[in-house]
C-alpha cells in the first residue's frame with residue numbers, strides 16, 4: 001500500500017506486514033498499489049507453492065494483490081487477518097523477483 005502520511009521509503013508499505021520498503025525488503029506491486037515484500041512472499045511461496053499448504057479464501061474475500069475472488073489456494077498474512085494472496089499472484093511475484101538481479105531472491109526449497 002501507499003501511505004500518504006509518510007515520506008521516502010516509508011511511503012511504500014507491504015500490505016501483508018506493514019513494513020516499509022528498504023534495501024533488503026524489496027516489494028512487488030499488485031493492482032492499485034498493493035505491495036508484497038520479499039519476506040512475506042517467501043513465506044507465502046513456501047506455504048502455498050512449495051508445501052502446497054495454502055487455504056481457500058472465505059466467500060467474498062478477494063486477493064489483496066489482484067483484487068479478484070479466486071477459488072485457488074491462498075496465503076493469509078499471519079500479521080494482518082484481512083490480507084490474502086492467491087497462488088497466481090504468489091507465483092507471478094516470485095517470477096518478477098527472480099528476474100530482478102537486485103532482489104537476490106530465490107524460491108524457497110523444501111525443508
Ligand SMILES: [Zn+2]
Nearest residue numbers: 014017037040
Ligand atoms: Zn511484508
Ligand SMILES: [Zn+2]
Nearest residue numbers: 063066086089
Ligand atoms: Zn491474486
